[in-house]
Every structure is written in C-alpha cells, then in structure tokens.
Amino acid sequence: MPSLGALLVSGSMMLPTQALPDLQHTEWRLQSPAQPAPLPTLSIADSRIGGFAGCNRFTLGVDGEGRHQVSTTRMQCAPETMAREQALLKLLGAPFRLLPSTDRRHLTLASGKAVYRFEKVDAAPPAAAPLATLQPGRASNTGTRRAGPARTAPACACAAARASRGATTTARSPASLPRPAAATT
Numbered sequence: 001m002p003s004l005g006a007l008l009v010s011g012s013m014m015l016p017t018q019a020l021p022d023l024q025h026t027e028w029r030l031q032s033p034a035q036p037a038p039l040p041t042l043s044i045a046d047s048r049i050g051g052f053a054g055c056n057r058f059t060l061g062v063d064g065e066g067r068h069q070v071s072t073t074r075m076q077c078a079p080e081t082m083a084r085e086q087a088l089l090k091l092l093g094a095p096f097r098l099l100p101s102t103d104r105r106h107l108t109l110a111s112g113k114a115v116y117r118f119e120k121v122d123a124a125p126p127a128a129a130p131l132a133t134l135q136p137g138r139a140s141n142t143g144t145r146r147a148g149p150a151r152t153a154p155a156c157a158c159a160a161a162r163a164s165r166g167a168t169t170t171a172r173s174p175a176s177l178p179r180p181a182a183a184t185t
Contacts, residue, residue: 023100028107028118035084042107042118054085060092068093088116 028042028051035054042051049060055077061069070093076082096111109116 022104023107027121029121030116031106031119032115032117040085040088040116041121042109053088055081056085058089058092068095087114090114091116 023044025045026043028044030040030042038052038054040052040054042049051058053072056073056075058070058072061071063069070089072089077085091109091111091114094111096109096114099108099110101107105120107118107120109118
C-alpha cells in the first residue's frame, strides 16, 4: 500500500505536512456521528492509514495512476451496520480533509456534508500475558509463566451477524482437543 505521503501527493487527502509526525503511530475511535458498538477506528502508522469500519477492516491506498482507493475485507454484518459502514467508506473513497484538533486529542474527517469526528485512543502500558508451559505427561496446562505484551483482537460484529442468521458457534476447551500421539523410540 502506498505511504501517507503518496496519498498527500495524489491530492486525494488534504493534511498539513507539519501534522504528519504528530499523527504517526496513533489510533482513533469514532466519537460522532454516534453509533452502537463496535465503533469504527482509524489507525495511522508507518505512514499508512487503515482501520475498522464497523464490520470490516480497511486500508487506504493510491493506485498506479494516482486514484484514491479503499480496500476492505468482505464480511457481512447486519444491514444497519453495513449501511453505517458504507457511509464511512464512501467518505474515505472520496477526496476528504483530515484535520487534527489543536490539542491533538481529536481528528476530523470531512468531505462535503459528511463529517466524522474521532477521539484519540491512548496506548495502554503493556500488560503481562501469561503463557503456560505444557509439562509432559500432565493433562493440565500448568507450569511456569513468562510475561509478554498482551495482544487483543479488534472488536468484531461477526458473532452477532452469525446469530442473526441463525448460525451457531461451538467453542472447544483445550482438554477436548485431540492430543498428538506419543513418540516411540
């Protein structure tokens, strides 16, 4: 995907050049227009823009001829969610202005009459993520633990969409998963 600089040069997005360093490696959550969860997000990192539009993830790019393009995943959600997502993607697919507030706590995307306001998501300090060590010959997953950065998946309305279509999801506990055969020597 082209860099944020390529988006600026293409004329598809207008952003003051001096704002670029302040926006790098930031995450933004939709504040208005008000919507039910999960809320759309916007991420600016390594001179790239991407995010979550309410049902699908997206990336912003410029093709070889300088045309502005939005690429998305293709999950299907409830009709109301899809309508809200399409409105945001329509704004992102057209020339728009990206305006940070003076305190850098809010970011406004505007194109014509469409205006979306995002609030900055503060990065949480890394939390210890327990990683269990499986001890040979034991059925439980106990043992020493080591700390590492916690990873969280983005919120997804997939389960709600499946439930609205009558689909069910079955979770399996680690104990119910098949075990590898013991090695013989």
